Amino acid sequence: MTITGPQARAARILVQWPREYVARKADLSGEDLLAFETGAGMFDADASLRLRKVLELGGAVFLPEDADGGVGVRLKFTAKDARALDRMENEGGAYGSDDV
Template sequence: MRGIRRALAVRVISVISTETGLGKSFCMNSDEKTITGAQCRAARALLDWSREDLAAASKVSRAAIADFEQAKRQVRERTVDDLQAALESAGIAFIPGGAEGAGVRLKDPQA
């Protein structure tokens, strides 16, 4: 049941974040290559990673990850870059926002 709730929550948050732009507004000096908090949460869900797993892979504190994902405070651009790099190294591909909105998917293992 928790997995279903998590998947639904990620989808709802992703739609809200995409439509309102909330995710980007909480990253200093963001640009089109910057991920949102909703994308970070969705990527962790695809990998079945906890915040602790992401913290270990990215060398970013769990508190900073939580704050970024929940849009509680601004985080440094370098922090977001470190999170994105760790998730991409683990097999995540980020889909930039456009007409259909931003997204997250697993990279093709054949590529």
């Protein structure tokens, strides 16, 4: 499934990642991502796939057009799940070897 610029922007906002971070992770320039999100630019299939995969890693789910409506994007996790994941990711602490 190819994604649109507005879908990419909505997904990036939903996962709360800055444009430069997403661009770097998808091996794109921030300027090219901005152009894509605003409809002033396009990506080839490979770049579009890289962008989609990065946003999906953040928890975005892209919805195809169907009989009930247009294309869309939503979060994979509920707000409660996202808060729990944020809490777990920020716990930190020392780690040790596991010599079982």
